[in-house]
Amino acid sequence: MRKLTYFIATTVDGFIGAPDGDADFIYDYLDGEFIEHLKAEYPETISTPGRAQLGIADAAPKHFDTVLMGRGTYEPGLKQGLTSPYGHMREQYVVSRSLTEAPDPAVRLIEGDLVGAVRELKARDGLGIWLCGGADLAGQLIDEIDAFVVKTYPVFVGTGMPMSRAGFGARPLELTGFQALGGGQVITSYAVKR
Incomplete structure (x- = not known):
């Protein structure tokens, strides 16, 4: 059974974007050591154009071969003409109620039963999701998430888009990894205790 991992960037106070969802300010907190870490440990999470710029276009995936994103996450690249942001992955899915057809043949839409679709993906062979x-x-997927990898950047923003809108509920996690990088970024990994 494949695992669904929420691999996300956040501020120290737990926001993944500004109140309007824009997360461009996060790029100010990327440095060479952090980029090298991503290239070595999570090359598949770098966009296809980014991989080409960084000289790792052919890097094999280590953790994931499928990406699942919401329409808001997909939209900024789409506005710039990037219809297949992770074309190097086996599968790309966008969850949307407003898109009627995928803007790219390499991207599949999930419109209906999200939990059922994710459970079906998890049952397939392959690397993680x-x-x-x-x-x-x-x-929406909080009960389907098996693990978290949280990249915390050294910035406090005060308000914005939270990591999740799951609603209150204590969900126990087990720390499975921790790494502090020289630029002040911290990467923590957790498994969901079931």
Whole structure:
């Protein structure tokens, strides 16, 4: 059974974007050491154009071969003409109620039973499934998430888009990894205790 992992970037105070969802400010907190870490440990989470720029276009996936994103996460790239942001992955899914057809043949839409679709994906063979974002999608899938990898950047913003809109509920986690990088970023990994 494949695992659904919420691999997400956040501020110290737990926000993944500004109140309007824009997360571009996060790029100010990326440095060479952090980029090298992503290239080495999570190359599949770098967009296809980014992989080409970084010289890792052919890097094999280590953790995920499927990406699942909400429409809000997909939209910024789409506005720039990037219809297949993770074309190097086996499968790309966008959850949307408003898109009637996928803008790219390599991207599949999930419109109906989200939990059922995710359970079907988890039952398939392969590497893990990367829940790319955002808050609404994480909230809808909170009971399907098996693990979290949280990249915390050294910035406090005060308000914005939370990591999840799941609603209150204590959900126990087990720390499975911790790494502090020189630029102040911290990467923590957790398994969901069931």
